Amino acid sequence: MFSAIFNVIYELLTQPAIIIGLLVGVGYALNGKSRIQVITGSVSAAVGLMLVLFGGKQFSDGFKPVVAAVSDVYGIKGYLMDSYAMKAATQEALGNNFGFVGYVFLIAFFVNLVLVYFGKYTKAKGIFLTGNSGVAHAQAMLWLLAYWLDMPWIPTIIISGVLLGIYWAIATTIPIKAINKITNNAGFTIGHNQNFAIWFFSKFAHKFGDPEKDDAENLNLPGWLGIFNHNVTAIAITMIVFTGGFLLTIGIKNIEVLSGGQPWYIYILTLGLEFSMYMVILLQGVRMMVGEITASFKGIQEKLIPNAIPAIDVAALLPFSANAATLGFIFTTFGTIISMLLLLFFKSPVMVIPGFIPLFFSGGPIGVLANKYGGYKSVMICGILLGMIQSFGTVWTLPLLGIPDGVGWSGMFDFSTVWPAFLEILKAIAKALSMGPYA
DSSP states (O other), X not given: OHHHHHHHHHHHXXXXXXXXXXXXXXXXXXXXXXXXXXXXXXHHHHHHHHHHHHHHXXXXXXXXXXXXXXXXXXXXXXXXXXXXXXXXXXXXXXXXXXXXXXXXHHHHHHXXXXXXXXXXXXXXXXXXXXXXXXXXXXXXXXXXXXXXXXXXXXXXXXXXXXXXXXXXXXXXXXXXXXXXXXXXXXSOEEOSSOHHHHHHHHTXXXXXXXXXXXXXXXXXXXXGGXXXXXXXXXXXXXXXXXXXXXXXXXXXXXXXXXXXXXXXXXXXXXXXXXXXXXXXXXXHHHHHHHHHHHHHHHHHHHHTSTTOEEEEOGGGGGGXXXXXXXXXXXXXXXXXXXXXXXXXXXXXXXXXXXXXXXXXXXXXXXXXXXXXXXXXHHHHHHHHHHHHHHHHHHHXXXXXXXXXXXXXXXXXXXXXXXXXXXXXXHHHHHHHTTOGGGO
């Protein structure tokens, strides 16, 4: 009986669209809205988030083979910077104990709720609702504590859950001020892997330009360049040129192998157009979801959990400045390439290969933020800096994982800064107490 209830709760909490829909329904009910509005609001919010997640997944699935093909052609070997690489590495490391991840996730969610409920004292406001990222966090935390402290599984699970819940409460709360500025107080925060990045770049992104004069969305280009004043067109053309240039370095024959026999030029054109299409899908999903969250969450804040703010997928930020998101992706890629060249030059024993996710789903949101604070000039500088931080931070992290044969690590900002700093603390504790690898 307990196992069945646990499984139902776990499955619900790891389905962010269902959770958002239920929360919106509860919010409307607490606000005294009609049954029709409760139902329609719940469905609209759930479908909106599903559109956001679908658009994000299509971005990743579309460009993952491109990155893999370039790596294969150039014979680059190393660790992959990608969220799925982290999931695969920690799942393999946990082996038969992977089933404990669910307990860690549920404990973390409960701790997060408690800290927000007592927000008057803890100052915590964000409730982590991004189930897919949350599960990845839970399995990473469980493995890392198991490796470094080597305690029995029950205390390892409990401590992992408590630490993760505290991390979620802090990470979702710290970027709220910046997110409110980006979204004009839309009523949500982010629960993903760039929360500290949003806070960090918000501290100095304003120093590089004027957000009104240099707004990436209002670039009035002369003559035929005026086509770039249209978001959908600008994104499509930019990505056709950028992706095409990227792919042409591996040769036309290799592109046509990658495309499944499709002419190389058709494949490149299609990739760019699809990128723009997925941005339109994201935009529609965000509009549907954010409108319902803003209208409904007041009931939850007033009657259940004071000052609670839903923390959702980072892709929700992208449509708030679509051009800046694309520029952020491009310049984060440039920063990553610079880092790879430096690693080669200094003969680093570790080479990191970027996946699409840390390039776009970190670079895009930071591009949106940088544009809001300092315009397109800030996007360029912050993007390059982000790419370098993520690359060198991943190099710092890899020796601390206890997974020498792992395929890689997330590479996203928080996992390249906050998490390795935490691992250094775990390492010091293990060494001082002769635990884990020092036993």
